[in-house]
Amino acid sequence: MNIDLKTLTISEASELLASGKISSVQLCSDYIERIEKIEPEIKAFVYFDKESVLKSAEESDIRRKKGEHFGSFDGIPVSVKDLICVKDQPCTCGSKMLKDVHSPYDATVVTRLKEKGFIIFGRNNMDEFAMGSTCENSSYYPTKNPWNLNRVPGGSSGGSAAAVAASEVPASLGSDTGGSVRQPAAFCGVVGLKPTYGRVSRYGLVAYASSLDQIGPIAKDVHDAAILLDMISGKDHLDSTSLDKEDVCFADVVKSAGNSLKGMKIGMPKEYYIEGALDESVFADIKQTEKLFKELGAEIVEVSLPHSKYALASYYIIATAEASANLARFDGIRYGHRSQDSNNLHELYLNSRKEGFGAEVKRRILLGTFVLSSGYHDAYYLKAQKVRTLIREDFNNAFKKCDLILSPISPCPPFEAGTLLDPLQMYLADIYTISVNLAGICGISVPSDIVKNLNVPLGIQLIGPAMGESKLLKAAKVFEDNRTIRKFVPNL
Amino acid sequence: MKYDVVIGLEVHVQIKTKSKMFCSCPASFGEEPNTSICPVCTGYPGVMPVPNYEAIKKTIIAGIMCGCEIPELSKFDRKSYFYPDMPKNYQITQYDLPFCQRGEIHIFGKGFSGNMMEEKYIHMTRIHLEEDVAKSVHFSTFSGIDYNRAGVPLMEIVSEPEISSADEAYAYLTTLKQIMQYAGISDCDMEKGQMRCDVNISLKPSGQIEFGTKIELKNLNSFRAIHRAINSEIERQQDILLSGGKLQQETRGWNDDRMTSYLMRVKESAHDYRYFPEPDLTPICFSKEDIENLKKELPELPEIKAKRFVSDYGLTEYDAAVITSEKNLADYFDDGAKKTSAPKILANWVISELLRELSNANISINEVKISSDDMAKLVNMISINTISGKIGKTVFAEMFETGKAPEEIVREKGLVQVSDEPEIESFVAKSIQENPMQVEQYKTGKTAVIQYFVGQVMKLSKGKANPQAVQKMLKSKLDA
Numbered sequence: 001m002n003i004d005l006k007t008l009t010i011s012e013a014s015e016l017l018a019s020g021k022i023s024s025v026q027l028c029s030d031y032i033e034r035i036e037k038i039e040p041e042i043k044a045f046v047y048f049d050k051e052s053v054l055k056s057a058e059e060s061d062i063r064r065k066k067g068e069h070f071g072s073f074d075g076i077p078v079s080v081k082d083l084i085c086v087k088d089q090p091c092t093c094g095s096k097m098l099k100d101v102h103s104p105y106d107a108t109v110v111t112r113l114k115e116k117g118f119i120i121f122g123r124n125n126m127d128e129f130a131m132g133s134t135c136e137n138s139s140y141y142p143t144k145n146p147w148n149l150n151r152v153p154g155g156s157s158g159g160s161a162a163a164v165a166a167s168e169v170p171a172s173l174g175s176d177t178g179g180s181v182r183q184p185a186a187f188c189g190v191v192g193l194k195p196t197y198g199r200v201s202r203y204g205l206v207a208y209a210s211s212l213d214q215i216g217p218i219a220k221d222v223h224d225a226a227i228l229l230d231m232i233s234g235k236d237h238l239d240s241t242s243l244d245k246e247d248v249c250f251a252d253v254v255k256s257a258g259n260s261l262k263g264m265k266i267g268m269p270k271e272y273y274i275e276g277a278l279d280e281s282v283f284a285d286i287k288q289t290e291k292l293f294k295e296l297g298a299e300i301v302e303v304s305l306p307h308s309k310y311a312l313a314s315y316y317i318i319a320t321a322e323a324s325a326n327l328a329r330f331d332g333i334r335y336g337h338r339s340q341d342s343n344n345l346h347e348l349y350l351n352s353r354k355e356g357f358g359a360e361v362k363r364r365i366l367l368g369t370f371v372l373s374s375g376y377h378d379a380y381y382l383k384a385q386k387v388r389t390l391i392r393e394d395f396n397n398a399f400k401k402c403d404l405i406l407s408p409i410s411p412c413p414p415f416e417a418g419t420l421l422d423p424l425q426m427y428l429a430d431i432y433t434i435s436v437n438l439a440g441i442c443g444i445s446v447p448s449d450i451v452k453n454l455n456v457p458l459g460i461q462l463i464g465p466a467m468g469e470s471k472l473l474k475a476a477k478v479f480e481d482n483r484t485i486r487k488f489v490p491n492l
Numbered sequence: 493m494k495y496d497v498v499i500g501l502e503v504h505v506q507i508k509t510k511s512k513m514f515c516s517c518p519a520s521f522g523e524e525p526n527t528s529i530c531p532v533c534t535g536y537p538g539v540m541p542v543p544n545y546e547a548i549k550k551t552i553i554a555g556i557m558c559g560c561e562i563p564e565l566s567k568f569d570r571k572s573y574f575y576p577d578m579p580k581n582y583q584i585t586q587y588d589l590p591f592c593q594r595g596e597i598h599i600f601g602k603g604f605s606g607n608m609m610e611e612k613y614i615h616m617t618r619i620h621l622e623e624d625v626a627k628s629v630h631f632s633t634f635s636g637i638d639y640n641r642a643g644v645p646l647m648e649i650v651s652e653p654e655i656s657s658a659d660e661a662y663a664y665l666t667t668l669k670q671i672m673q674y675a676g677i678s679d680c681d682m683e684k685g686q687m688r689c690d691v692n693i694s695l696k697p698s699g700q701i702e703f704g705t706k707i708e709l710k711n712l713n714s715f716r717a718i719h720r721a722i723n724s725e726i727e728r729q730q731d732i733l734l735s736g737g738k739l740q741q742e743t744r745g746w747n748d749d750r751m752t753s754y755l756m757r758v759k760e761s762a763h764d765y766r767y768f769p770e771p772d773l774t775p776i777c778f779s780k781e782d783i784e785n786l787k788k789e790l791p792e793l794p795e796i797k798a799k800r801f802v803s804d805y806g807l808t809e810y811d812a813a814v815i816t817s818e819k820n821l822a823d824y825f826d827d828g829a830k831k832t833s834a835p836k837i838l839a840n841w842v843i844s845e846l847l848r849e850l851s852n853a854n855i856s857i858n859e860v861k862i863s864s865d866d867m868a869k870l871v872n873m874i875s876i877n878t879i880s881g882k883i884g885k886t887v888f889a890e891m892f893e894t895g896k897a898p899e900e901i902v903r904e905k906g907l908v909q910v911s912d913e914p915e916i917e918s919f920v921a922k923s924i925q926e927n928p929m930q931v932e933q934y935k936t937g938k939t940a941v942i943q944y945f946v947g948q949v950m951k952l953s954k955g956k957a958n959p960q961a962v963q964k965m966l967k968s969k970l971d972a
């Protein structure tokens with residue numbers, strides 16, 4: 001049968017495979033064909049190995065024929081952001097620094113997907129070392145927004161979001177340190193989930209800011225995001241910060257979400273809705289969403305996150321401090337880019353890092369090194385940690401009054417490509433997503449509307465407490481089923 | 493002018509564990525370069541550390557044995573600096589919440605130089621746990637890095653600047669080593685780099701409160717070298733100060749062959765290590781109950797063991813000190829002593845025979861072929877006169893060589909001591925008959941000549957006769 005990739009979800013693909021209407025080889029071949037057709041315009045991938053994908057698809061089909069398949073998702077392709085390690089594949093983090101570096105091992109999320117028969121379907125473009133909000137800070141090429149090629153897909157998991165939106169792959173795994181899954185998902189009209197810190201193992205995720213990083217799924221709909229979360233979450237002995245999974249199947253929670261949010265309290269932080277802080281289109285979208293939630297039976301309550309205004313400063317201090325140490329290992333000694341004209345060890349370090357890293361990465365390493373330096377450590381790093389504690393308490397207090405929090409993802413629709421040149425302006429656009437990482441809680445981005453004159457989607461954010469994914473996914477699903485626009489499909 | 497010597501020691505001890513601190517690579521020594529490595533201990537992108545609880549437990553045990561306080565909350569931190577032997581260019585170590593805080597080492601008795609030391613407690617500031625770095629090897633045109641050592645659990649033990657002589661430093665280190673060995677924490681073999689020591693040393697005019705200029709000594713490869721280096725450094729500093737010179741803060745290396753130190757580097761501006769809490773590891777909490785449970789598992793301290801050997805086995809303090817100087821030797825003796833009614837004789841044999849042979853053969857007590865059981869059996873055979881002490885030495889030599897049981901050797905060689913009257917009687921009769929001149933001497937009062945007869949009988953019996961029985965019988969025959 002003909003497969004309509006543009007709307008195909010993981011759950012539908014799974015049913016088609018189970019019924020024998022399609023094979024994994026056919027599914028993968030169709031995606032490959034689509035990639036070959038539209039990838040030159042989108043540039044969402046940095047690595048794709050057609051041969052190995054088809055080989056895996058054949059193996060999956062053989063398993064299924066014998067009745068030995070690894071569960072119902074065997075043979076379905078999923079791509080990963082270029083900072084998640086897959087054995088024997090390059091893992092470059094969008095950086096020249098790691099251009100020829102291959103991973104000697106699988107990330108835990110990759111192991112878990114492979115165990116379920118998922119086919120790792122290439123690697124997606126990203127802002128170098130996950131530092132950026134546009135996917136333009138890649139050492140390869142900028143990725144385009146499939147809705148409007150003059151707009152950015154968001155970042156840093158821009159390649160993942162664009163690939164899913166452009167139906168080059170049904171889903172992808174990204175990483176979210178300050179919004180890097182949720183914001184590109186919103187910009188591309190797909191679903192992006194940032195799980196609770198510790199819910200998904202970080203083993204095999206190249207670290208940007210270890211206390212904030214979390215791997216999350218980018219998918220066509222809430223159900224698919226839940227399916228992937230089921231697959232990848234849970235305690236991992238290789239990541240001692242990972243958490244045990246409670247006895248729940250998120251996919252089932254979504255399936256039985258129903259069509260009402262009666263009894264649910266949705267908080268709206270008063271600090272988030274100051275006039276003029278939001279683009280008109282975003283403000284209108286939030287108002288419309290608020291109305292819809294009310295209609296669905298939810299109670300809207302005002303909550304306060306009084307320390308929100310310090311979140312951005314706190315975030316950029318903590319994230320860059322950790323990054324300055326995490327990225328220290330890229331020195332040209334053991335692997336990665338090594339400068340060819342150095343006369344001694346010191347020069348080798350300097351030149352390798354000078355040539356290997358892009359400007360934004362250097363900026364953040366310098367910032368992080370500075371805030372940890374003796375004499376500045378207490379005023380910056382320590383202060384930022386204290387603010388972080390206050391922000392966490394803000395959310396704890398807010399969640400005493402509500403089940404979930406409704407907020408925008410970005411203060412504005414997707415930026416025009418090549419226009420966000422001022423780094424500070426870029427940092428400011430993270431304002432609605434970073435607090436979730438600082439607090440270690442969960443958040444989801446769900447497409448909500450389309451800005452007609454720009455032809456770009458908008459997304460809303462729902463925020464849940466730590467380990468509150470069940471509630472979060474349920475509300476997201478009910479919203480998804482009742483929003484005005486049924487399906488978000490770009491014209492490609 | 494008289495000067496006070498102020499010494500502080502910074503000791504690094506590799507903890508004996510199956511695997512490295514944060515990965516599952518074997519923590520072994522002497523493998524081919526870069527064979528005990530994995531993505532974690534070579535700092536590959538994406539890897540995460542997983543703490544080795546055996547190493548943490550051993551650090552806490554070391555702390556308890558040194559009388560440290562064990563805080564309920566500890567954590568790991570990152571210490572940043574660039575060097576090729578640091579795979580991540582930061583080291584996972586402990587900054588402000590180490591596993592053990594404050595402790596002490598009791599030193600007393602005769603020092604290494606032979607002089608008596610004042611009994612005192614040297615305090616330690618802290619014991620913390622970290623990962624060892626790799627080993628750089630420099631060749632003529634390039635340098636190599638062996639990552640086998642990278643990530644091996646390493647304890648850092650920092651003393652207060654309370655040591656005031658080379659003897660005290662030596663005693664502190666010896667006691668520390670003993671404790672580590674006793675607790676099974678480390679073999680502390682300095683040659684293998686399992687124990688490393690940096691010495692901070694300064695002089696100040698007697699009675700002055702503020703410290704003098706601190707000199708750091710490195711490249712110290714044995715306790716003996718440390719003793720020599722400290723004495724040499726005290727002399728060097730004293731000479732400079734007495735001649736009106738000024739010291740500069742510097743790091744000096746020790747050349748043990750030439751018995752002199754050399755300037756390595758003058759103190760640069762302080763390193764900024766930019767410590768911050770390791771976000772890849774959660775803080776580690778110990779309840780009072782955890783600590784109490786660990787205390788139950790603690791091995792006996794060497795000092796306590798020596799006291800027990802004196803009271804239970806009747807050893808002299810000196811013998812007990814010699815035997816407890818090394819844990820394995822003490823255990824060996826302790827095992828044997830439980831199986832003999834003559835522990836004092838066993839101690840003599842261990843100290844005079846066994847230790848000598850070990851040193852001749854240049855092997856450790858772990859490698860000896862004689863089991864402690866067999867050693868006890870040998871002592872038992874001697875103490876109940878199955879064999880004589882002299883034959884015992886022959887038997888011991890063969891045991892040492894082959895590891896055979898003493899009774900087997902005695903049986904094979906027919907060395908059983910003859911206490912049997914008729915057999916001895918015939919030897920006695922024969923010796924009297926063959927030596928009329930000596931009989932005459934005896935009869936005229938030169939009774940000491942009886943030893944001559946004993947010797948004759950022993951010769952006739954090929955050493956197997958029991959000398960006491962022989963003497964008794966000779967006496968009665970000659971006196972008759």
Ligand SMILES: [Zn+2]
Binds near residue numbers: 517
């Ligand atoms: Zn390893």
